[in-house]
Amino acid sequence: MVVRVDVAPELLRWAVERAGWDEETTVRRAPQFIKWVRRETRPTLKQLEAFAEKTHTPFGFLFLPEPPDEPLPIPDMRTIGNAGVLRPSADLLDTVYLCQRRQDWYRDYASDNGAGPLGFVGSATLDTPPTQVAGDIAEGLDFGVEERQVFPNKGEVRRGLIDRIENIGVLVMVNGVVGADTHRKLDPAEFRGFALSDPLAPLIFVNGADTKAAQLFTLVHELAHIWLGRSALSEAAMDSREGETEEQWCNSVAAEVLLPLGELRSDYRGQATVEELDRLAKRYGISTLVVLKRIVDAGFLTRGEYTERYRAEHERVMELVRSKDGDGGGGNYYSTQPLRLSRRFARAVIASTLEGSTAYREAYQLLGTKKHATFEGLAEELKVA
Template identity: 65%
Template structure:
């Protein structure tokens, strides 16, 4: 009887809630026509959805169905300080993909905080150790030393792409969870948009967390990662844009950009190494020296006043096109093996802790599956073999 009712009973939903769900999901008119063909009739009051149809609509738009029965759309602010701007204006409505990503990371951070406290992990000493009044160059020097990322240390990395992976390991070894993902969880149909955000930091004394948008270029990811680490140094949770080719009026974002740039390409060294002409060959040479992308090198040439803003913008656009063309020509293999990619999405440090606690009986398997983004026990076992236990 209940199943029949679910199919046949009609429910009243305020049109504003239906519009809210569609806008929140970022659907285009074409997507609405394809995925909710009866929406216009519901909005006009010519028809009402059945409970089953509303459940399907809620699932498609990733909206909690209970919220669709509210009298007015809920206010869903970004749950951490939002430092993204377009010009001088903050960005208004966050997408459901962004919100779900932040909520998921907060949930994982909560679990890890409890785990760390239970096992007596010490506070991560550099969290909140810096102030905006501190010299970014001094803080950057501390970061390079902490991560063993001085210029002479970088020879161990064959390229800047390996340097990115190496930086992740070194930041995690310093006590920060690093999660890099270009989709929401494991849902390949929900790709994150770098134009909406590039990363965020969730500051915490024992469980600081950095999330980097893996849908962004790897050149941008390495900059975002260190930018978010700078927020952790400030003891700030923050949602960031951290774009290489944009200017910001936010003081914290400016400071974190300066720290990140100085960590990756120390200006004093660049002034001695630069040969005075930003050709592709020169950018490539400097990129090899610092194990960063040519785009980061260009940013530092602008910072060092070797390039004016308009010239920098033009050269950056040209170099980005060149780099993207090379990437498309050299990367035809797709997203890679799940068991190589997934630990990067989760944070190896976090995944090892969940696996260890589960095998020791502290966390139930069903909770571990949820934390690790898996549904099958075999997937869990394969992660155990790939990642190991702490």
């Protein structure tokens, strides 16, 4: 006997919207959806289970009388047209929850191993001049303009910045998908990153589906949130002039860290040509879009000129990215996975497991793997004996 179940149409619509499906995807992945919504037929229990799995919806939610409220567990600083983004996707929610679980584990690990509070967490307020905080960050990371000259290209600058942030005690996770699920790509248009502030285990997540140039700005932007001691989901849009005061403050800090105005004023050759943007971007290991923002911050361009130039430069940058086949999300698993997990976090989990303090099953869940061979491969890659 086929068991069919009643589901409120608004819950079916909510699940599809939450999953980020468009009309074409809905028709392809749930062919009976329209009939269910119109109550022309009811889904079988098996069909509903498959629908819940495909939309990444907790199965029990589909039996509620109305869609549940799923607020983000951290402050939402994003704006679209200066209005808050109201409904987070399932991909975003699952990413935040996963990072919170990993942070909870690492906090206990750090405490058990005698770690104390990190002094820079919460050391600033919105009244602290961004230039002062930028100087503190650059000094704390050993990431000043001269120190950056050792990196051969912008990709290495990003890698070096991540290592330096982790060296001061912050977990940095850069991932373009949900966990290890390559079928669930994160959307940079929804969010670029977030910060989970904590005195023992601060964590930064950067959307790895974004361009590497944008990731560099997001990394420092989220670090500024940590300096404030505040968790936040961020848009980290360097061209934004509106929105939350905290976001604008963090943007100012990030811009000053990446290209101090004093350096720019002495180095700028007077014309914001493509060649000049490229020259400065190469010298400072940053995006030409950051260079353009600093040129207007220094007063060398008007806001009107900047808006027009930013659009043109953004399109040029995106065309270059497309010609290089995007952000390059593939590669060797054992070289990319530590970046997704945070090297500091992954080393801690592996070491704790080998010492017998963490069960292998829990370690596999934390590291997003199911095989012991993968665990051993990560241990070898990270040189954890």
